[in-house]
Amino acid sequence: MARRVANVVARSRISSFYPLHKAIAAPKSGPWEQQLRHLNIHEYQGADLMSKYGVNVPKGAVVSSRKEISTVLEKEFPDNEELVVKSQILAGGRGLGTFKNGLKGGVHIVKRDKVEDIAGKMLGQILVTKQTGPEGKPVNKVFICEKLQLVNEMYFAIALDRASAGPVIIACSKGGTSIEDLAEKYPDMIIKVPINIHKGITDADAEKVVNGLNLKCADKNDSMQQVKHLYDLFCKSDCTLVEINPLAETADGKLVAADAKLNFDDNASFRQQEIFALRDQSQEDAREVAAAAADLNYIGLDGEIGCMVNGAGLAMATMDIIKLHGGSPANFLDVGGNASENQVIEAFKILTSDKKVKAILVNIFGGIMKCNVIASGIVNAAKTVSLKVPLIVRLEGTNVDLGKRILKESKMNLIAADDLDDAAEKAVAALA
Numbered sequence: 001m002a003r004r005v006a007n008v009v010a011r012s013r014i015s016s017f018y019p020l021h022k023a024i025a026a027p028k029s030g031p032w033e034q035q036l037r038h039l040n041i042h043e044y045q046g047a048d049l050m051s052k053y054g055v056n057v058p059k060g061a062v063v064s065s066r067k068e069i070s071t072v073l074e075k076e077f078p079d080n081e082e083l084v085v086k087s088q089i090l091a092g093g094r095g096l097g098t099f100k101n102g103l104k105g106g107v108h109i110v111k112r113d114k115v116e117d118i119a120g121k122m123l124g125q126i127l128v129t130k131q132t133g134p135e136g137k138p139v140n141k142v143f144i145c146e147k148l149q150l151v152n153e154m155y156f157a158i159a160l161d162r163a164s165a166g167p168v169i170i171a172c173s174k175g176g177t178s179i180e181d182l183a184e185k186y187p188d189m190i191i192k193v194p195i196n197i198h199k200g201i202t203d204a205d206a207e208k209v210v211n212g213l214n215l216k217c218a219d220k221n222d223s224m225q226q227v228k229h230l231y232d233l234f235c236k237s238d239c240t241l242v243e244i245n246p247l248a249e250t251a252d253g254k255l256v257a258a259d260a261k262l263n264f265d266d267n268a269s270f271r272q273q274e275i276f277a278l279r280d281q282s283q284e285d286a287r288e289v290a291a292a293a294a295d296l297n298y299i300g301l302d303g304e305i306g307c308m309v310n311g312a313g314l315a316m317a318t319m320d321i322i323k324l325h326g327g328s329p330a331n332f333l334d335v336g337g338n339a340s341e342n343q344v345i346e347a348f349k350i351l352t353s354d355k356k357v358k359a360i361l362v363n364i365f366g367g368i369m370k371c372n373v374i375a376s377g378i379v380n381a382a383k384t385v386s387l388k389v390p391l392i393v394r395l396e397g398t399n400v401d402l403g404k405r406i407l408k409e410s411k412m413n414l415i416a417a418d419d420l421d422d423a424a425e426k427a428v429a430a431l432a
Helices: 002-011 043-052 066-076 112-122 179-185 203-213 220-236 286-293 312-324 341-352 371-384 400-409 420-429
Strands: 038-040 060-063 082-087 107-111 126-128 142-146 150-161 166-172 190-194 239-250 255-257 260-265 297-300 305-309 331-334 359-366 391-397
Touching: 043 060, 043 142, 043 220, 043 260, 060 066, 066 112, 066 142, 082 112, 107 112, 112 142, 150 179, 150 190, 150 203, 150 220, 166 203, 166 220, 190 203, 203 220, 220 239, 220 255, 286 297, 286 341, 305 312, 305 341, 312 331, 312 359, 312 420, 331 341, 341 359, 341 371, 359 371, 359 400, 359 420, 371 391, 371 400, 391 400, 391 420
Parallel strands: 305 331, 305 359, 359 391
Antiparallel strands: 038 260, 060 142, 082 107, 082 142, 150 166, 150 239, 166 190, 239 255, 239 260, 297 331
């Protein structure tokens, strides 16, 4: 979603929008896949957080098992004849998704007597959407919400704007569908209101946003207050993105966040411990979870050559040169400058757990990192992990001779490379 927002802003001529592609798992077509540099939480969690800041949200309750449903209906929705049943996954496109058990749609509006049946068919199942890839994501919780009488649907977002060096509010009087589509069809309806980070949001700022939303029945002053509440949430919760689609007007004249996506800056985890405790690792790539636990920087990709490199720049160069020689990287894995032998072993475990990996390229330039540490880690990893794919190793820098001697004396079956170009060429050739 965040990448789509950035694309929309460019398309609608909103200048220098801060790229938030790290904020959310993107389609599996680039190095953004499953990247969790910014925490993403479920819709029901976001609704609960917004309500604490005074934002109007639909009444809802979450269930994690079928046996909870009847109790929730009786307690929370005694008089509701229709309800909305929403599967909870960390990906967009739920409404048009398909469950692997055949159920169509991850969001349903149903009669009260059908809630248990539909929610039961969602729980414990895998939902596939355009953002999850074919493997889909598990639905461990379902959000049951009141059905609102909506009379108008709009779009609202707060993100970070490089040009103004602060937050920017983006609003559109049309909503409820893809923001990219909105920007293409209604570019003149999208407004941008930069907020001075030092002064905070003013009445004038809030009024510009509300005027841009072109409300039909909601009270203007109340709506301005809702915009201020959302900005307060954005700042005090260290958000990188607040996106509400749709931000809706109800028949009784309220402005309601009918659906929302919230992302949070990982650098603020130390002061947002309650929010970061909401992290759902079942929605994440298991390899990335394991890498984070070992303090490794890992991003899964779609190629066949596993990469273990020290330093982000060298990792990017390694992936580029693999592509240059006709190969495709299976991951970005940066062990950093101070990796221990145990971390190297964990890195190998992660690489070899990927069934798509047909060869592993280790490319280390020893500066702070010592080549002998990497070499010892490789040798011990080979003893721990059943290494069944070709291993190409290029070492250079601090203690390189010692590192090469450790590898040679280990009698390991590996392919030595003299430089980066040679290493990439040999890695690609090893796939043949």
